[in-house]
Amino acid sequence: MSSATVTVTVQRLPSPALRRFAWGVLCYFIAVILWGTLVRATGSGAGCGNHWPLCNGTVIQHSASVNTMIEFTHRLTSGLSFFAVVGLLAWTFAGTVRGHLARWAAVASVAFTLIEALLGALLVKLGYTAQSQSPQRPAFLALHLTNTLLLVAALTLTAHLLSRKQGYLRGSVRLSAPFAAVASVVVVMVVGVTGSLAALGDTLFPASSLGLALAQDFSSASGWLVRWRWTHPGIAFAASFLLIWLLVRSAQRRTHWDNRGLSALILLLLAAVYTLGLLDVILLAPLWVQVAHLLAADTLWAALVVLTARLTLEPIEAGSGFD
Numbered sequence: 001m002s003s004a005t006v007t008v009t010v011q012r013l014p015s016p017a018l019r020r021f022a023w024g025v026l027c028y029f030i031a032v033i034l035w036g037t038l039v040r041a042t043g044s045g046a047g048c049g050n051h052w053p054l055c056n057g058t059v060i061q062h063s064a065s066v067n068t069m070i071e072f073t074h075r076l077t078s079g080l081s082f083f084a085v086v087g088l089l090a091w092t093f094a095g096t097v098r099g100h101l102a103r104w105a106a107v108a109s110v111a112f113t114l115i116e117a118l119l120g121a122l123l124v125k126l127g128y129t130a131q132s133q134s135p136q137r138p139a140f141l142a143l144h145l146t147n148t149l150l151l152v153a154a155l156t157l158t159a160h161l162l163s164r165k166q167g168y169l170r171g172s173v174r175l176s177a178p179f180a181a182v183a184s185v186v187v188v189m190v191v192g193v194t195g196s197l198a199a200l201g202d203t204l205f206p207a208s209s210l211g212l213a214l215a216q217d218f219s220s221a222s223g224w225l226v227r228w229r230w231t232h233p234g235i236a237f238a239a240s241f242l243l244i245w246l247l248v249r250s251a252q253r254r255t256h257w258d259n260r261g262l263s264a265l266i267l268l269l270l271a272a273v274y275t276l277g278l279l280d281v282i283l284l285a286p287l288w289v290q291v292a293h294l295l296a297a298d299t300l301w302a303a304l305v306v307l308t309a310r311l312t313l314e315p316i317e318a319g320s321g322f323d
Helices: 002-010 016-041 066-095 100-127 137-163 179-205 212-217 222-251 262-281 287-312
Strands: 172-173 312-314
Touching: 016 066, 016 137, 016 179, 016 287, 066 100, 066 137, 100 137, 137 179, 137 287, 179 222, 179 287, 212 222, 212 262, 222 262, 222 287, 262 287, 287 312
Parallel strands: none
Antiparallel strands: 172 312
């Protein structure tokens, strides 16, 4: 009777409610990231002054400006995201068996959330917001964006591993040819970081026409942040070849999952990212295009993380196992 009880416990899967909550937390975090883009693009980062976590030294804002409300809303939603990820961690530990890989991913999600809060606080306290042209601001922004991508990756892995019906326990998976898939993820991360710097250049040094913007990009009189803007589409274009190769390889490769549907989705998202990126350049980075571009990029990133997990963390047992 005791051994039978142990067998049932080991095979117990996370509840559908937990899986939905995990994916919901991921979607909420992406929404918070999109609102952060609104903060940067509108120059509202200094809407709460250099106070943190309070806004202008108070909790309740009276007769607040638009910039203050945008920044204050971002802080509120970011604060709620911390409680969401802690709740996900607690529920994951309560709803999974010992050794479940989702537990590790959930712990990483909390760690990256804390780092995210620390980096956000430093940006505010050091004054690297709004129209600040400090030479240290791009470095902090790149570090912030890198951590954001790692946070989204950890949340995606948590939801993905909770959704698995096999290959979710430590010792029940094997690493399968991880170099190419991981290299693709790293390259996409580099593209994302260069994109954040290009967006900062658009915010700090806006151009009144496409011709003027191109002239600024290649002018020796421009600062490095402006001249950096052309490197983002260049790196993104080069990275697309590696990503397309990975998609073709994953669609042809026989694993525990049929990756053709996911590969097609990533290819569509890649096309959407490039289309919106082109519109961003032609239309001189209007806010709605920036938000749509980032949404497509974040969705692409999450889908790529799932595909990488499928390709590299293969269940040792045979069979199809993804819900």
